[in-house]
Amino acid sequence: MKNETQKTTNATDAADAADAAKKKPKTALRRQTIAAIVLAGVLVILIAAQIVASGLIRIYTLKDTFLDENGVLQTVKYTVKRDSATGLYALYNERGEKMTSAPDNGYNNYEVNGQKIVVYETEVGGNQYRVNTATGEFSLYASVDPEGDEVRGGTATNTRLLMFARVDQSDILSLQVENASGKYRTENKNGSTVLSVWDGEDWQESAIPPDQQAYANLAVNCGYTLTMQKLDLTAPGAPRLADGEINYAAYGLDPNADENRPASYILTVSGGKSYTVLVGNLAVTGEGYYIKRADRDAVYLADTGVSVLHLPVEKLVSPMAFYPLGETTYPMVENFFLWKVGHYDSENEQADSQIVTAFGYRDLALREYTLYQTTPYVIPEQIEFLNGYSINDWEISELLSRLYCVQYLSCEKFMPELEDLEAVGLTENFHYLIFDFPVATDTDGSKIYVRNTIFISQKIYSEKLGQEVCYLYSPAPAETDDPSVFTWGYDMIVAVDPYYFSFIEWEQSRWYSPYYFQTDLSYLRELHLTFGEKQYDFYLDNSKSSQKDGISAENLEVICPQYPSSDHKLDYQEQLIETSDTGKTTVTDYTGVRNFKRLISKLFMGTIEGDVDCAQFEEQTGKTVEQFIADDVDDNLCIAKIRYHLEDYADEYNSYWQGNNRRDIVLRFYEYEPSGRKCLLTVEVLERDDEGNLLTDEDGEPLTDPTRATGLFYVNSASLGVFAGYTEDLLNKVLIPN
Incomplete structure (x- = not known):
């Protein structure tokens, strides 16, 4: 109503002014014109003077308001002006002393359109302000008060708290994670990251390192504890128990709960200091997870990146079942043996098995002018029931090319127990494959081989993956009697598309040359x-x-x-x-x-x-x-x-x-x-x-x-x-x- 009245009044005034103007004599009009010209001249002079003055002595006044230790509101004046040495704007106290920039947690200082923005911290109140070093413009960056060893972090446009100072991956000595899927640990040993799994009694160390990208993601989310919000647990709506204490179970942060226990990690850094952090429920809004330090009665909201702490160790490793074959050398496998196993007696390490096929690659230099000249793959003579047959070179080449380009769908179980093998059909009616693959040449010119051992299941439909799969298990490495051969195993169950291992369904005749009389x-x-x-x-x-x-x-x-x-x-x-x-x-x-x-x-x-x-x-x-x-x-x-x-x-x-x-x-x-x-x-x-x-x-x-x-x-x-x-x-x- 006030705006409408104002508009009506302005309109009336304008009309009256117009009528009055018509009645004024010419002398009055002349005097107004002269006055307007004079006024315009004065304004131009004033504007020019302001521009000149500002260009020389532009100084901004900043009043920092804060509560002192007694809860009394205080105000301290600061100025933003140019540094005579650098020509860049900075924050100064009343004594003319330049304030120091805030601790850089990786994101405080940045540039906008080529103009550097620096965050400064006031010496008394501790609040932080961002200053444009080119123009002197400033604004409040952070008025969050860290407690204990909390530190400020985030970006220059989004202030956040870190539960503790940033820990880089290179400074992590060990990282122990426990969640609903189990417990695992990574350790820095002589510059290498070693992965271990807790079996209920002791740590079992794996010969396989974690996937570099997955581990880097885990290390960042554990070492850079950038929170989105620190919850006010004094608020009336904070969940409480009957005795008035905070009900941490409401956030999924009660480590003693019978159900819905939090995930946790223990981060040990260079120097031996450790941090224990609990990771609870996903917030109702879905924007992040509740987290808490075990030694601090404070709850924070972290972004969804910390969800990696709820994942099993299988997500930390790259699914693999055998040593990767080389692009130009994949046909050169030796000691390729495939068995069909009816039952595997793990206790006595015996198997009810029948050999399906066996062959090995023979180099052309060894085959020239021999019975094997046209057949690069030869059946070992000790396999009597195959003696006299010739391997189907085309089919073997196709098989090996599939092994070379195999793509894994997932790691189903890392360092599995017997019951894990039973669950995916790897103790009954499965296939067992061994083959050697050249990976290097010794000083005497002889080849050095990796021996791969693989359990292969029949086709099984996976509800989780929504398709048929074959499960593969690669046992942990074992020693061999041959110094030119070392074993390689990943000790994990992985899922693959059955396409890559369809040879387990071949008829016996498909392995061998279709021509029963084959010679030069x-x-x-x-x-x-x-x-x-x-x-x-x-x-x-x-x-x-x-x-x-x-x-x-x-x-x-x-x-x-x-x-x-x-x-x-x-x-x-x-x-x-x-x-x-x-x-x-x-x-x-x-x-x-x-x-x-x-x-x-x-x-x-x-x-x-x-x-x-x-x-x-x-x-x-x-x-x-x-x-x-x-x-x-x-x-x-x-x-x-x-x-x-x-x-x-x-x-x-x-x-x-x-x-x-x-x-x-x-x-x-x-x-x-x-x-x-x-x-x-x-x-x-x-x-x-x-x-x-x-x-x-x-x-x-x-x-x-x-x-x-x-x-x-x-x-x-x-x-x-x-x-x-x-x-x-x-x-x-x-x-x-x-």
Whole structure:
């Protein structure tokens, strides 16, 4: 109403003034004009004088008001003026003495538009003021009175209290954290941060350091206790117990509460001083957590950064299950062994296990001119049931590339107990993996390896992660007998996407080359084929060839006793003349050796179809695969047999070897399905003595034993019949098709 009245009055006055102006004589108007000009001149002079004076002697007066120790309001005058030495504005007392800037907790002094702002503390009242050193403008920064060893901190626009002076990460000797998930500790030992977990009886030290970023975040939130607010516990609304004492449980800060106990940490700094801090509930507003020093009856509100104190130790470590593979060296794993475990007896450290696969990388320099030239991964000979098979190089390369780029979803349990393994399926029906990976080269040029050991669970749906996962456990490192190999383990259970470990679901046949006859022709010395009652024997001599490392052995000689000639050499020369429907004639010249190479090419295409269904096999034969093989004592149950002898040129062409590598393998084919489509394939590697000589019977024939063979896969029976027909064509000089 007052404003409306004022507006009405002003409007009336303006109208009256206008009417009066119309009635004034010209002389009056002239006098007003002269007066206005004079007044304007005076104003200009005054403004200019003020600007000049201010530029020379601009001084601000600051009155600091505070309560003294008796609670009496006091006022002390200070001035803000330029420092004659620096030309910058600063705060001075009445005696002309420059005040000192406030203790810098990292954020007090800053710049605005290139102008530095400095916080000064008054000498009597202790209040703090921010001063613009370029303009002299000032304002109150902090009137908070610290108690005990509290200090002021925050920013120049937001004053806060620190519960104690800032502690940098480098000054932390130890940090012990306890919350609902357990208790852990970090210690600075010889410049390294060591992580330990309390197992209920003692501290268990981990060989794995905390994640650097996670630990830095924890250290900042524990060492830089910047609060948002200090609660007034004298206020009428403060929660109290029946006896009038503050009810700290209302803030989640009662360490003796049966439920809802606070998290806590003990920070020990250089010099041995320690601070114990409790971290309670999240405030109702959600803006921060209540915190309290154990030795002080004061409650503060800290920002949500302190929520890290409520997190388990698993959030302090990087989830890992094995030593990271190198970008260019990840294919070079050795001693790769994978087992399927039915049950693990932790008390006796025994496992009901079955080996799935085993292989190791062999460098090209070691493979050149050997039986293993085209296969970088070799199955260890001590794994008898895999002897005679060849690793599927493409699949292994894909597997290792996934291990190289594996991404972990979370660390589920750090330094777990047996019950933790049981909870995620790592004591029943899991896989166990070991492999060595080169990480360095010794002074003598030999490689130094890290041995990784991993438990792998089946696929399990994780409610927490909302997806299917595989859990991995990497045991703590253990010593090995081999000085060139040291073990590596992270002692944690981690979750990964099953994609990276999908190989645990592979059929057995996927691990091995799909071709059951795989070798270089130049290393094939003997080939013996049996189809029913028919026997074919081939003896190969490639000694006259300049190429001894591939199928293009141009001077190969082949002798077959079943070929009707005086020397039994397959040296015939034939010509195939074909006429097309259009009347075009094609002439193809070929020799016996060329035709033999075509036969071998067909043998190279012999394919493993898949894993034998053991239940189906037993249903059809009335026996298990093992029983069936064991009953073939006389070697007369198979419908076909291929025996071949291999010998390379390692002794002559590869300095890493002394003597040639030799192998004799027998492939047997057993028909077991009524339709006649499936044949069980078994593989036997013939035994040699300690000097490498093949064991023979009394007639000098290689000693074979079908019961020593292993059978895992099946092949198509029809392909064997086709191959038998091609063998007849070879001896009858009929050109075998490409």
